[in-house]
Every structure is written in C-alpha cells, then in structure tokens.
Amino acid sequence: MLRSKHRKYYIFCCAVWAVAVASKFKFHGLVFGFDYGNYQPDGKFYTYMALDFLNHNPANSAQQVVDWYLKNGFKMNTFTIQDLMPQTSYAYPVISHRILYPLLSVPFVALFGIPGMLVIPAISLLALFMSIQLLANKFNKSLVGLGIILILASSSTVMRWMMVNCTDALLVGLFSFLPLLLCHQFQKKSTAIVGIGLLIVLTSATRFVLPFWICIIFTLYFHDRKRISYLFLLLLSALSAIPALKAQISTALLPGETDSSTLTKIFQLPISFVKVFIIDFLEFGVLDRIFLIFIFITAIQSIRLYRRLSAQLFAASLFAGYVIGAINGTLGVNFRYQIPVLIFAAWALLDSLEITGSGLRLTPAINGNVVIDKAQ
Numbered sequence: 001m002l003r004s005k006h007r008k009y010y011i012f013c014c015a016v017w018a019v020a021v022a023s024k025f026k027f028h029g030l031v032f033g034f035d036y037g038n039y040q041p042d043g044k045f046y047t048y049m050a051l052d053f054l055n056h057n058p059a060n061s062a063q064q065v066v067d068w069y070l071k072n073g074f075k076m077n078t079f080t081i082q083d084l085m086p087q088t089s090y091a092y093p094v095i096s097h098r099i100l101y102p103l104l105s106v107p108f109v110a111l112f113g114i115p116g117m118l119v120i121p122a123i124s125l126l127a128l129f130m131s132i133q134l135l136a137n138k139f140n141k142s143l144v145g146l147g148i149i150l151i152l153a154s155s156s157t158v159m160r161w162m163m164v165n166c167t168d169a170l171l172v173g174l175f176s177f178l179p180l181l182l183c184h185q186f187q188k189k190s191t192a193i194v195g196i197g198l199l200i201v202l203t204s205a206t207r208f209v210l211p212f213w214i215c216i217i218f219t220l221y222f223h224d225r226k227r228i229s230y231l232f233l234l235l236l237s238a239l240s241a242i243p244a245l246k247a248q249i250s251t252a253l254l255p256g257e258t259d260s261s262t263l264t265k266i267f268q269l270p271i272s273f274v275k276v277f278i279i280d281f282l283e284f285g286v287l288d289r290i291f292l293i294f295i296f297i298t299a300i301q302s303i304r305l306y307r308r309l310s311a312q313l314f315a316a317s318l319f320a321g322y323v324i325g326a327i328n329g330t331l332g333v334n335f336r337y338q339i340p341v342l343i344f345a346a347w348a349l350l351d352s353l354e355i356t357g358s359g360l361r362l363t364p365a366i367n368g369n370v371v372i373d374k375a376q
Helices: 002-026 043-055 058-072 100-112 114-138 142-153 156-162 168-175 177-183 189-204 210-221 229-240 262-287 289-304 309-328 341-352
Strands: 360-364 370-374
Touching: 002 114, 002 142, 002 156, 043 058, 043 100, 043 114, 058 114, 100 114, 100 168, 114 142, 114 156, 114 168, 114 177, 114 341, 142 156, 142 289, 142 341, 156 168, 156 262, 156 289, 168 177, 168 189, 168 341, 177 189, 177 309, 177 341, 189 210, 189 229, 210 229, 210 309, 262 289, 262 309, 289 309, 289 341, 309 341
Parallel strands: none
Antiparallel strands: 360 370
C-alpha cells in the first residue's frame, strides 16, 4: 500500500536525478575562474588508482590519465606521470588510504574507460536523493522531500562536487544511509550499531572523516548516556582513521603554510576555521544563493528546535566539516569538505517543518536511535 502510494514520488525523484546528471554532462567548465568540470585536479589520483587496479601497469595507467586531462581537464590539467605514481607522487602519502572509490569504479572504468569514474558519483547522488525521499515519505512529507531534492539538484555547489571524479560524492552517498539507520525500528538493538560501524569503516576508506564521526557519536551518546556501544564506535572510528593519520602531519595540516612549524600550524587552526567559514558563505552569496537560503533556513530551524536529534546532527556534521576545511586550510573550495552535511540538513528541515493537522515528530528512543510517532 505504502509502496504504491509513494511510487510516483520515487519516479519523480529519479527523473530529477537523471536531468541533473545529464545537465552536468552538458554544462561544465570554468565559471568565474572556478573549475566546474567533471574531471577535477584531485580526481587524477583516483583515476590513476582505478586504472592501475585494472591494468597493473603503473606507467601506462599514469600516461592514460595525463593524456585524458590534457583534452578534458580545465584547471591544472597538465602534469607528468611522476606526479601520479606512488614512488614519486607528492600527494600519495595523503590519499593512499582512499581506496574505496577507485576500487568501486574499476568495473565501470573497464566498461566505459575513464568516463566510468563518474558512475559511482552518479549513483551516490541518486542515493542522496532517494534517502531524502524515503525520509520525507516516512514523515508524511513527500512533497517537502521533493522540494528539497529540487533545491539540491539546482544548486551549482551540490552538482559541482556530486558529479566529479573525486571521493566527495561517494562520501555523501554513504552518509545518506545514517539517518535511515537511526530512524528505523530494529528488533535487535545491535543491528543499528553494526550498521553504523560498517559506515565508519567504509567512509574511512573513502577519505579522512574522523572529525565527522567524533561529532556524530558524541551527539548520539548524549541522547543515551548509558550505552557503551558508542564508546566502541568511537574506538572503531579512531582505528579506521589510522591510515589517514599516518600521513605526514606537515603535508596534511595546512599544506599551504609550508614555512610554518607544526606547532604554529596548530595554533593557526582557529583562524583557518573562521576564514574558511566566511569565504564559503561569501561565495554562496555570489555563486549559489539558492543553496545559501537553504542552509540559512535549515540553521534557523535547527536553532529553534535544538533539542531534536536531527538538528543536533546537522550542527555537529557542519562543525566537523569546517574542522576538516580548517585542517586543509584552502580557501574558496565552495563547501567541498562540508558536503556530507547535505543529508543531515535535509533531515533537520523535514523534521522541523510541521504539517498542520497531521504533523509528525522525531523523538530519541531508549536505545539511542530515533522513532517516529504522531505529534501530540
């Protein structure tokens, strides 16, 4: 009955996704000097990794990427094979643990060549949209869910990072399952913990996400302080982050400050945090006002309903994203490191917009998950 009732919304969701993906293929390139191309400078490393998993020929794989970027890249599209190969690459210590995206891309690269690197991002975008619609249908707010999906699909910021050959889209796709886990009524309490643990491992094999999981786990813990399971998840997050933490601190921490000591860089982190935050929102004001309004309304609603788990997870994930942005220190990357917040923003907005006469609300359950019950 429910499937039949909601089928039209899922069909519309898929149609929006198809149009968004097709539009990104049709319209991409440089905008005000910013790279909105499908093949990003960082993406060359993941493309090389996928090709080498497939070919087992490092020099040949690197050469294919060099040739491809000369024709299809926009900014920083000229480099040598030495920039890609593990023995000589300047970036390898930082990205060597990010194996999930290139591994998942291998079969699609085998079928379609280097454009196959865009299949996993496209699937991840669909996972985000479908997760939002599933939540919306669960809260009896299907039209609101479609509205959120349309806003995200029309956002240049969202589509810039969700349809490129980088790890960002996969990370968003994986995090999109977390609210569904938390909102589901599991017969066994351990099922949600196992699911969250799996997400921790998978996201950690995608890119550095320890700040996200620390913030998320502490938020969940304060909703149910008696559960020792969260301590296990925190330990798992730390262990899963070890490959990323093994990267040279001088390389990963504020890489642009090459002349500063590690201690100096640590003291500069709060300043970097503020700079990244301010520049992001100034960029939104110029490049993506729709997304700026979306985030602003979500933030206001989350402050108003700060006791709700959805609002707290939105704030926690947004803060974690800016911590990672501060660690990187690069200004003007247009919400790239914060993009996993999308699913939490959608959840918080769905949770805060009541429907007159039949409103639903989220409340924390005893086991630390959330349940859906009718508003009193």
